[in-house]
Amino acid sequence: MPIYEYRCEDCAKDSSILVRSPKTAAAPQCEHCGSAKVSRKISAVARKRSVGDVVGEYGSDLGGGSIRDPRQVGHWVEKRFEQFGVDLPKSTRDLIDSARDGVLPPELDI
Numbered sequence: 001m002p003i004y005e006y007r008c009e010d011c012a013k014d015s016s017i018l019v020r021s022p023k024t025a026a027a028p029q030c031e032h033c034g035s036a037k038v039s040r041k042i043s044a045v046a047r048k049r050s051v052g053d054v055v056g057e058y059g060s061d062l063g064g065g066s067i068r069d070p071r072q073v074g075h076w077v078e079k080r081f082e083q084f085g086v087d088l089p090k091s092t093r094d095l096i097d098s099a100r101d102g103v104l105p106p107e108l109d110i
């Protein structure tokens with residue numbers, strides 16, 4: 001599910017709204033003040049991201065213990081891509097599959 005960024009015209013705060021259905025998308029509300037006067041932001045979320053972009057932004061997560069478990073590597077990547085509403089590129093899919101077979105890609109071999 002895509003996440004859209006909205007800017008509130010009443011309180012000028014940003015809201016990240018997870019769009020579950022076309023109905024939700026048609027009537028977004030500010031998550032801070034409840035105003036319906038929000039406008040869609042053209043944000044970075046909408047553009048196609050590479051694995052490098054995602055890892056770059058969430059790189060600090062790589063220091064966690066869970067990433068050392070090959071099965072968790074795949075889960076982490078899948079979760080990030082799901083969060084951005086982006087399909088996994090085939091190269092990434094292959095990488096996760098091999099990680100699950102116990103072959104860690106060099107850049108994650110920490």
Ligand SMILES: [Zn+2]
Pocket residue numbers: 008009010011012013030031032033034035
């Ligand atoms: Zn507001």
